[in-house]
Amino acid sequence: MELRHLRYFCIAAEELNMTRAAARLNMAQPPLTRQINQLEEEIGARLFERSSRGLTLTPAGQFFHEHTLQILEKVDTTIAGTRRIARNKHQLFGIGFVPSVFYGQLPLLVRGLRQKEDLELTLAELTTVQQIQALKAGRIDLGFGRLRIDDPDIEQEVLFEEPMMAALPNGHPLEGTTPTMAQLAEYPLILFPATPRPSMADSVLGMFRRRGLRVRVAQEANEMQTALGLVASDLGITLVPEQVRRLQRDGINYVYLAEKHITIPILCSRRKGEKPNEIMQAANAILAVLVENRRSGRYP
Structure with missing residues (x-):
């Protein structure tokens, strides 16, 4: 064909x-x-x-x-x-990302890179596993995800650990509280993404299992937005990274957890051993400022 x-x-x-x-x-x-x-x-x-x-x-x-x-x-x-x-002798630079990192400082990185006139910037929504594949194939140059992947051709840098929050439907008994994981385990859980795995869904399940807690998975959604819609429909609760609270959505309340140490990383993935070109150097410089802003509390 x-x-x-x-x-x-x-x-x-x-x-x-x-x-x-x-x-x-x-x-x-x-x-x-x-x-x-x-x-x-x-x-x-x-x-x-x-x-x-x-x-x-x-x-x-x-x-x-x-x-x-x-x-x-x-x-x-x-x-x-x-x-x-x-025609224009532009340089091509690709960034892959999971949706949950796009509500924090990633748009500022994109905005900073777009100031370069000789740059053709492409963005691709990819799971962390897909990002690794895309990096090795040369389809992207930077990846931002949540999952640690052991691959000899890829290096991953932990930018920072992000607190997890619970997304609850309006009127939920835990609304306005700082619930424990044990309390959350008593309610139906919505996971995302359903596929492909491993993914953030497995990380969330691990947070409960490491504490000896059993959960009842009410639904699995392929996208975070769908999962939040299911929460708003009162089908269950879900756990999300802190920056997702910036996504204001009717019918949902975000609450911090009692266990402050429950976090999930934001990881930057690059090809290992590759000398950074001018664009990568610019991206790394912008990223360093944004990470320092996050760590010092100057969170945009």
């Missing part, structure tokens, strides 16, 4: 008529029909229903069309960015 086959399919799906689709593609209709038939054979599913009145997408065709549009859009964006970098 080639990109041209996907483009042919999308044009046919828009026109729902092979003759008009072929005209848009500046090709004859029989070769286009053969290409679509070959695509269906390769996929193993019928994408179009054919009748005397024209074409209609099958349910499989609708699904394939939706996702093919996303693929082609990503390809077009990538090509445009590549041309822009080549």
Whole structure:
């Protein structure tokens, strides 16, 4: 399967008529029909229903069309960015992050780097495990996550330890208190992310297990925002890093824990042994200031 086959399919799906689709593609209709038939054979599913009145997408065709549009859009964006970098001699710098670190100082790092005119900055929401893979593949240059990963090609720096808080629905019995982990274990727990694992969900479970506490997991969500929505719906409680409290959301109250030492790290991951270029040096300098601000209490 080639990109041209996907483009042919999308044009046919828009026109729902092979003759008009072929005209848009500046090709004859029989070769286009053969290409679509070959695509269906390769996929193993019928994408179009054919009748005397024209074409209609099958349910499989609708699904394939939706996702093919996303693929082609990503390809077009990538090509445009590549041309822009080549034309302007921009340097490309990628940052991966887990969502829970984006409510603190990470936006300030991004803002600082964007002041550099010769920089093309890309951001990718990735789990810590995905960040390690992306770093090794060269897709990103810095990763910000929560999970310690032992990999000989990657170095991880603990920027600081962040206190955990409990997110409670409005009217919860523990609202306005500083609950213990034992008290929290009495209520249904919502974990995130559900996949891929290991993840922050496993870190949270470990916080309870190390204290000999059993919890009842009511729901697992793939995204933090979804988990907080479930909390607001009174389906359970969840534990979140302190900076998430900046995310004001109706129906939720954040409370500190009685055990102040229960924390989760913010880790910066880099490729090991790589000499920092000018952009990395700038990123490290900005990061050092932001970390010092956090440690000294000047929290933006």
